[in-house]
Amino acid sequence: MLDTLQNSKQESIINTDSLKRGACESKTVNRWSVDEIVALFELPFSDLIHRAQTVHRENFDPNAVQVSTLLSIKTGGCSEDCGYCPQAARYHTDVENEPLMALDDVVKAAQDAKDNGASRFCMGAAWRGPKQRDLEPVLKMIAEVKAMGLETCATLGMLKEGQAEQLKEAGLDYYNHNLDTAPEFYGDVITTRTYQDRLETLDRVRSVDINVCCGGIIGMGESRNQRAGLLAQLANMEQPPESVPINLLTQVEGTPLHGTEELDPIEFVRTIAAARITMPQSFVRLSAGRQSMHEGIQALCFIAGANSIFYGEKLLTTGNPEAETDKALFNKLGIKKI
Numbered sequence: 457m458l459d460t461l462q463n464s465k466q467e468s469i470i471n472t473d474s475l476k477r478g479a480c481e482s483k484t485v486n487r488w489s490v491d492e493i494v495a496l497f498e499l500p501f502s503d504l505i506h507r508a509q510t511v512h513r514e515n516f517d518p519n520a521v522q523v524s525t526l527l528s529i530k531t532g533g534c535s536e537d538c539g540y541c542p543q544a545a546r547y548h549t550d551v552e553n554e555p556l557m558a559l560d561d562v563v564k565a566a567q568d569a570k571d572n573g574a575s576r577f578c579m580g581a582a583w584r585g586p587k588q589r590d591l592e593p594v595l596k597m598i599a600e601v602k603a604m605g606l607e608t609c610a611t612l613g614m615l616k617e618g619q620a621e622q623l624k625e626a627g628l629d630y631y632n633h634n635l636d637t638a639p640e641f642y643g644d645v646i647t648t649r650t651y652q653d654r655l656e657t658l659d660r661v662r663s664v665d666i667n668v669c670c671g672g673i674i675g676m677g678e679s680r681n682q683r684a685g686l687l688a689q690l691a692n693m694e695q696p697p698e699s700v701p702i703n704l705l706t707q708v709e710g711t712p713l714h715g716t717e718e719l720d721p722i723e724f725v726r727t728i729a730a731a732r733i734t735m736p737q738s739f740v741r742l743s744a745g746r747q748s749m750h751e752g753i754q755a756l757c758f759i760a761g762a763n764s765i766f767y768g769e770k771l772l773t774t775g776n777p778e779a780e781t782d783k784a785l786f787n788k789l790g791i792k793k794i
């Protein structure tokens with residue numbers, strides 16, 4: 457039944473009658489209903505994994521995983537209230553408010569990432585969005601990293617009119633901006649910006665032909681229906697994101713979401729599988745949360761269609777597996793880095 461549904465979905469993409477639902481009506485295509493995605497989650501595990509792996513093999517080399525390295529170029533002191541985030545100034549965490557990094561230090565970190573085999577370098581800033589005087593030094597960083605032969609990615613918060621154009625001009629390949637969760641759970645996690653604000657930034661990125669990197673966080677206390685709701689938002693974008701980071705909440709003491717009930721790891725794998733099936737041509741990134749994830753679960757995520765990771769011992773402020781640990785895992789699984 458689900459196969460029939462999926463075939464009919466491919467056709468509905470070009471049917472303008474199906475332009476409906478979602479927070480941003482004119483930009484949403486009715487490819488997947490939330491109920492259909494919930495039905496994927498409810499499949500027996502082997503059937504779900506088989507289906508995801510089949511879709512994966514139809515679209516990607518199943519043994520190749522893209523690796524990106526992250527650097528926090530501006531850490532802490534953020535004005536926003538994202539309930540998961542250790543960088544929000546209002547929460548008492550160990551993260552200090554630091555100034556924007558110097559260009560030379562960013563270039564050095566990018567060179568290390570390249571030497572370690574990363575193909576993309578992602579620069580993150582704890583801002584609501586960049587002010588013009590903040591953006592200018594970041595444009596220089598992007599241009600220098602690009603000139604080193606790395607793909608460039610930035611995550612700087614909400615973009616105002618004209619800023620996406622400047623990022624494009626500087627050589628930015630990807631912009632990361634997450635929807636984080638389903639629209640109906642969003643207000644429980646963040647109040648200082650709306651879902652619509654996020655969709656607008658994503659539109660600005662798309663409109664200048666920068667690749668979109670957009671996903672969310674799982675394990676924040678959302679329901680399965682809401683996990684499916686996040687995937688529906690992403691899969692039903694007029695053009696789904698090229699890159700879909702699926703983060704497992706990293707619980708940090710001092711943040712409101714610290715102490716949330718831990719998600720069952722199999723449910724996380726199911727989320728990866730459902731992301732793969734609903735977004736067959738997107739890179740699905742197994743993002744935050746790997747440090748505490750058993751390698752067997754990570755292997756299941758790769759089988760379920762995850763084909764990108766963050767590589768290097770730090771994410772933004774929290775830990776990530778050591779590069780050597782990931783190399784050993786990739787060797788064990790016969791995975792090559794791309």
Ligand code: SAM
Nearest residue numbers: 540541581582583611612613634703705706744
């Ligand atoms: N300040 C910018 C913004 O919010 O768009 C860019 C950086 S922000 C840290 C990038 C993303 O990291 C967030 O949208 C969220 O999805 C993810 N993130 C932040 N803290 C996290 C945590 N504790 N666990 C998992 N993902 C997290």
Ligand code: DTB
Nearest residue numbers: 580611701743744771772773774
């Ligand atoms: C994304 O989706 N995950 C990354 C990246 N985009 C910027 C960030 C994860 C952050 C985890 C918490 C921290 O290290 O501060």
Ligand code: SF4
Nearest residue numbers: 534536538541544582
């Ligand atoms: Fe600020 Fe981004 Fe953290 Fe939200 S996720 S508090 S916007 S750094």
